Amino acid sequence: MRGALAALALILVAWPWVAPRYFVFLASLVLVNAVVAIGLNLLSGYTNQLSFGHAGFLAIGAYTAALVTIHAPRVPVIVTLAVAGIVTAIVGLAFGVPCLRLSGLYLAMATLAFGFVIVEAILNLDALTRGADGLPVPVARLGAWAFGGDAARYYLALVVTGLLVAGALNLTRSRIGRAFLAIRESEIAAQASGVPVARYKTLAFGVSAFYTGVAGGLFAFLVGFLSPDAFDVFLSVDFVVMIILGGLGSVPGSIAGAAVVTVLNDGLAAFQNYRPLIFGVILIACMLFMPGGIVGAARALARRLSAPSGGRPCASSSAA
């Protein structure tokens, strides 16, 4: 396992030297989507609060990062990304606190509406966002460095994603992560065991929005041009597909789901009409035949392979 991880790290670091330029861009996009998927999974997979509005959070992060860079070009990119995350987290909290009253499908529909309203807001605040014309994003800077090339942007995304993945893994293994899982299993039981449900649900909203906001900032620098129609509801649906396919309540699952969906999206670019069809089939097939997603299936496979030789199969928790 450790060897596999080291090999993966080596591939990730060496990627810009071995892969063609376009695939460097694609890998950066996978990283950005992985951050969103982790953020969404912390909310939906861990805390059982379904969101169909994460494209809205991504848009807030992206436009924040773009506007900061336009109006204050000297701000280092790390600060810009942090600001994007924090602004989005504030919006997430402002939206999440009243949403505490909602659960299940009401929350799903409220977040769906949130996504639509954000896109309409971007379109109508054209003094700030230049509306439907779109907003060009300047090159990100860190002191004397400019992240102008695909490789430079890839490393920026890689470092930020690495930090955020480590943060998420630590968070989910902490008291907070266990509280999230307790809320998912049963809100009432969690409350009875002394977990302050409202506080942790709000926290999940804030953390999820923070992750998505940082990813939005990375996305802005990566594509270099923002337009509101890039953040429509179908993007939110893509994020939901990522976590369902990867595995709910799993950080590695989020990354795997983001990778598969992003590459699939890219590969099917020439077949735009068939793309949602395939995603729809994936969703239904996952729910019926692979409820644990890729991670669940991989775990079941590993258990089956190791069971004859390794004695008693170990029932691992879903909180990986």
Next chain:
Amino acid sequence: MTTAALIHVLVSGLATGSIYALMALSLVIVYNATRTLNFAQGEMLMVSTFVAWSSQRLLGLPLLAALLVAMVAAALLALVFERLVIRRAIGATHWDVLILTLGLSLILRAGAGIVWSHDEFPFPSFFADRPIALGPLRVAPASLGIIGASLVLMLALAVLFRWTRLGRAMRAVAQNQRAARLMGISVERVYASAWVLAAVVGAIAGVLVAPVIFLSSRMGLVVINGFTAAVLGGFGSMPGAVVGGMVLGVLENLAPLYLPSGIRYSVPFLVLIAMLLVRPAGLLGRVERRKV
């Protein structure tokens, strides 16, 4: 603004609202029976309307026959999906069903795009184009027709739920599934009936509204307006769904007169968020009590 113009806006608002009300009723019929939300309800409406269009164009059927074809197609689609997918996911939570129907909505929308393309098509109307003059008022016959037809359909639904055996069974399942099962009601049959009934109501709504808004694969988004209408009236309440639909339709038509015009498309979403945050139980709904 003159009274006549205001009445004109109100009438077209009520016409839009009737469609929202029918969509809301579809959602509520499925919700009451199964406690789940069919996210694909709007796409089912869209596909059945396309079926009506095709049968009218290709087979040369009269519009009324095309409507019947659409209703049958909607019923079959609902039955097949309910039997093949929803029922396989036994013990599924509302979460799971939401994801399953989200998958279905993606498939139906993409499928419609492949079969019929994503263009907009004109759709023949049951009603004449020329405005009717009622004294100083001029109203579109389509608006009056939609309102009238929707009211008849709602009345038929009310009769069904109140006085037929199936309607009683559906209300019983909505009240208490286990007790209903103990009384010998087939809950599975009620589930399937709810799906079919909702799909048929959706097909009628689709054929009614298509001449006004054009037929396109984007029609399915009406599910959001339907959900908003249902929440507005109190999710689960059928009279509430009707009232909510009408209120939403009128609000949506009035808003551009008093607010910046860009706001029109945000109205349902803003109403939905405001309503969920301020009064999730809706205008006519009751707060659901949860027992452990």
